Amino acid sequence: MATCLECNLCEEPGTLAGASQAGAEVGKVPCNVREFSEDLFTLWRCTNCGSLHCAEDADLERYYARYPLKSQKLSFNDRIGYRNRWRLLKAQGLTSNARILDYGCGAGLFVDFLRGESVENATGYDPFVPTYSDSRRLRERYDAVVSYDVIEHSDEPREFFQSLVRLVKPGGLLVIGTPNAENVSLRRKGDPSLHVPYHRHILSERALLALGKEAGCVPSQVYERSFYDSLYPTVNSRFMWRYIQKTGGLLDAAVEPPQPGVVLRSPDLLFFALFGYFFPLGDNIVVSFRTAS
Numbered sequence: 001m002a003t004c005l006e007c008n009l010c011e012e013p014g015t016l017a018g019a020s021q022a023g024a025e026v027g028k029v030p031c032n033v034r035e036f037s038e039d040l041f042t043l044w045r046c047t048n049c050g051s052l053h054c055a056e057d058a059d060l061e062r063y064y065a066r067y068p069l070k071s072q073k074l075s076f077n078d079r080i081g082y083r084n085r086w087r088l089l090k091a092q093g094l095t096s097n098a099r100i101l102d103y104g105c106g107a108g109l110f111v112d113f114l115r116g117e118s119v120e121n122a123t124g125y126d127p128f129v130p131t132y133s134d135s136r137r138l139r140e141r142y143d144a145v146v147s148y149d150v151i152e153h154s155d156e157p158r159e160f161f162q163s164l165v166r167l168v169k170p171g172g173l174l175v176i177g178t179p180n181a182e183n184v185s186l187r188r189k190g191d192p193s194l195h196v197p198y199h200r201h202i203l204s205e206r207a208l209l210a211l212g213k214e215a216g217c218v219p220s221q222v223y224e225r226s227f228y229d230s231l232y233p234t235v236n237s238r239f240m241w242r243y244i245q246k247t248g249g250l251l252d253a254a255v256e257p258p259q260p261g262v263v264l265r266s267p268d269l270l271f272f273a274l275f276g277y278f279f280p281l282g283d284n285i286v287v288s289f290r291t292a293s
Contacts, residue, residue, distance in 0.1 A: 004053045004200070007046040009157060009207045014046035016055055022047050027186040029194050032244075034252045035066050041196035043186055050204035052181045058197035064128055067198075068252045074109045080235045081228040082113040085286075088223060089144065092173055092288050098143040101125060103164060104150030105132055141169045148177035148227075148286075151208075152199045161211045171293040174217060175286060177227065180205050183282040192244055192251060193283050205285055217289035226284040231277050234263075237284065238276035242269055 007013035020026050025045040030037055042055035072078075094100070096118045102110050105124030108131060114122035126132040145167045154160040161176070168174050179193035181204040186194070193202065203211075205222070212219055226237035234240075240254070246262050246269060247253040263269045272279070 003057050004055055007049060007051060007053060009051050009201065009203065009211070010046060010048045012048055014048045016042070016044045016053075019044045019047055025052075025186045029186060029196050031063075031197065032192065032195055032249055032251045033063070033066075033068060033198075034250050036063060037250060039197075043194065043196060045181070045186075049207040049210070050182055051207045052184060052186075052194075052199075052202040054196050054200050056197065060197065063197060068255050069106060070129075072107055072109065072255050074112060077228065077235050077240075078109055079113065080230050080232055081226075082110050084227040084230065085110065085146075085148070086114065086117060088221070088227065088286060088288075089146070089173075089175065092144075092175075092221060094144055094173065097121070099140075101137065101140075101142045101145045101167060103145055103147040103167070104153070105129070108132055110146075110148070138167065140167075142167055142172065143169055144173040144175065146175040146177075148175075149179075151176055151178050152202050155200050157201050157203060158211055158214075162215055165215045165217060165291055168291045170291060172291050173220075174212075174289045174291060176208060176289070177284065177286040178203055178208065179283055180224070180285040181207075189245070189249060191283070192241060192254075195251065205287075208285070208287055212287070212289045215289075216292045219287055220290050221286075221288040223286040223288075224282060224284075225280040227286060229277050229280055234273045236272070236276035237281055238279050239269065239272040241281060242266075242272055242276075 005016045024047050028040045029043050031039045043052050045052050099121040102124040105126045108124045111122050111124040124132045125137045145164050151157050179202050181202040184193045229236045244253050
């Protein structure tokens, strides 16, 4: 891992120095994991592609060792979000017979969900989770490779994208879900999308589409909101973001016991619990690409 003082996504890369001179967004952002909440990192926006970059190096093995989402369990909210994911995949022509790889699957919750939907050939890979760290899964090719909230964790997003393309059968589907830097602001305190130092590069939509074009992939669908957005009370990204903000701005709140008192004492939280679906943040995108036949 290395420092990032120049955009590694652009043909004409912007720089941290150039962003500062041009008045683009540059700022110190704290880590939003409780154990490391006093650690500050510099985020800066590329003046060319609009992506956000974490400038400093970080010992990610140390940061991931106590990562709160490792203890995540399949919740009601997750089931709703995963059902939306599966609906989007089926709209792209996938069936329960498809061979699907979830790259960066974490605890494998989406894999478990798919298998519960009779997708027997669903599997996952995650180098940080022993259950799913078997690299032999990367020697095969799949009808679809999905990767949600992973590319922004990579030091080299271009190489990461190309490595996923190689896992997809000709004419198959590659699905990337990630925060959209175009709608993420350093001024929005407690924004889970910032998530330094885990998020190394937060891509703009145009930067992600450019990676696809460079790799010979054709975008088949761009879904410009969180797959967690639903009409179910509290199951929407606007409510979840505001709840995390109200409870201290730490990601730990997503896996800790809920605090109903915080919701009941907050008129805005109550409002977004019921109507947040109609006020999407627009800070997440899911782009589906077709690989070359």
